[in-house]
Amino acid sequence: MNAYIAGVGMTRFGKHLDSTLKGLAGEAICEAIEDAGIGRNEIEVAYMANAAGGVVQGQEMISGQVALRELGIGRIPVINLENACASSSTAFHQACAMVSLGVYDVALVCGFEKLFHEDKRRTFAAFDGAVDTENAAGLAGTLEILAAKAGEAVDFENAGKTRSVFMDIYSLLAKAHMKQFGTTREQFAGVTVKNSFHGSMNPRAQFQQAMSLEEVLAAREIIDPLTLPMCSPIGDGAAALVIVSQRKARQLGLTKPVRVLASALVSGWDVEGDESVGAYAAQQAYEAAGVGPKALSLVELHDASAPSEVIAYDYLGLCEKGQGGRLIEDGSTRLGGRIPVNVSGGLLRKGHPIGASGAAQIVEISEQLMGRSNQRQVADARIGLAHNGGGLIGLDAAATVVSILGRED
Numbered sequence: 001m002n003a004y005i006a007g008v009g010m011t012r013f014g015k016h017l018d019s020t021l022k023g024l025a026g027e028a029i030c031e032a033i034e035d036a037g038i039g040r041n042e043i044e045v046a047y048m049a050n051a052a053g054g055v056v057q058g059q060e061m062i063s064g065q066v067a068l069r070e071l072g073i074g075r076i077p078v079i080n081l082e083n084a085c086a087s088s089s090t091a092f093h094q095a096c097a098m099v100s101l102g103v104y105d106v107a108l109v110c111g112f113e114k115l116f117h118e119d120k121r122r123t124f125a126a127f128d129g130a131v132d133t134e135n136a137a138g139l140a141g142t143l144e145i146l147a148a149k150a151g152e153a154v155d156f157e158n159a160g161k162t163r164s165v166f167m168d169i170y171s172l173l174a175k176a177h178m179k180q181f182g183t184t185r186e187q188f189a190g191v192t193v194k195n196s197f198h199g200s201m202n203p204r205a206q207f208q209q210a211m212s213l214e215e216v217l218a219a220r221e222i223i224d225p226l227t228l229p230m231c232s233p234i235g236d237g238a239a240a241l242v243i244v245s246q247r248k249a250r251q252l253g254l255t256k257p258v259r260v261l262a263s264a265l266v267s268g269w270d271v272e273g274d275e276s277v278g279a280y281a282a283q284q285a286y287e288a289a290g291v292g293p294k295a296l297s298l299v300e301l302h303d304a305s306a307p308s309e310v311i312a313y314d315y316l317g318l319c320e321k322g323q324g325g326r327l328i329e330d331g332s333t334r335l336g337g338r339i340p341v342n343v344s345g346g347l348l349r350k351g352h353p354i355g356a357s358g359a360a361q362i363v364e365i366s367e368q369l370m371g372r373s374n375q376r377q378v379a380d381a382r383i384g385l386a387h388n389g390g391g392l393i394g395l396d397a398a399a400t401v402v403s404i405l406g407r408e409d
Helices: 021-036 063-069 087-100 120-128 136-150 165-181 185-199 213-218 246-252 277-289 306-315 324-329 354-369
Strands: 004-010 045-049 078-081 106-114 221-223 236-244 258-267 298-300 383-393 396-407
Touching: 004 021, 004 246, 004 354, 021 063, 021 106, 021 236, 045 063, 045 087, 045 354, 063 078, 063 106, 078 087, 087 106, 087 236, 087 258, 087 354, 087 383, 087 396, 106 354, 120 165, 136 165, 136 383, 165 221, 165 306, 185 213, 185 306, 185 324, 236 246, 236 354, 258 277, 258 354, 277 306, 277 383, 277 396, 298 354, 306 324, 354 383, 354 396
Parallel strands: 045 078, 045 106, 298 383
Antiparallel strands: 004 236, 004 258, 106 236, 258 396, 383 396
């Protein structure tokens, strides 16, 4: 791809009741523009991603234009994207594709979200809409299939009321993994321990307190085997990037620039057997980038729950099938390990304002490759992978994006 990261910006993720949706977007955008060293008038197109504004804030259809108008940015094409939790990684994919094709030299990407609301039902409703709402039997069927694999009965009583329906899905996926591969609850909880350690060094993380294994396991249970810290939280926040062509990168005098090696956007299908949307997206990205898992310096992946991270190790090629729990036990995915994963704190600790999560992953990878991550810096980081998925139809994600970035010397 002929696309480079010229600048990045990001708010702290968390509970921003006194901030507006457009205000959060503006904060991240202004930081990214300043970081890139460009004027606002140099932006040629904006890809603006928001997933739940319509449900939570009532802001539909033109959220990107609303946010940009506050900054005095108009005239340019503004593309609003909604693609579940993969919204802003989809925006990133589209911006990189158009810059690589030579349509634009400078593109803005921003993911922004506000999920906190006095009425929690609005927040849960946003997640409930990330399935086929016109096929209730489809969701029930998915749960029944997962329950059969896990050897469990379906408990759907509090789904969407006291917890997101996706936590029921992650619970069943975890139990199936435990049954098939012998993965333990302690190994799943170890993901949160690791990511809390990383998040404790990230000033923009929603949660910045390191946790012990005992603390994670003793926390309030959401649904077996998941305790509260093993589930990604709701949150507010924004992340932005300025994407430029090689020609513009040279004009800006970028030294050791971060190049987008690949970005694969795929949708789910009626998967069978051991097929996986995540594995397919990763394969597409690896082939396009001309690298494999062993070339990676670090990974930011979609840990919407602690088991999700362990399961993702498989289909991203970080371990042999079913052996993800061992990577947690031996410290392979901890900062300083063989392949650090979610050094930002991941969704579990950095937070998960769904429309902003994908862009935030790219911000983390970019800053790591630029050597700007301070205490969290991965030594000699050269190639990073970001994996972001969203929605559910059938047995797998509705949308998945895997992007690979590399540092040029």
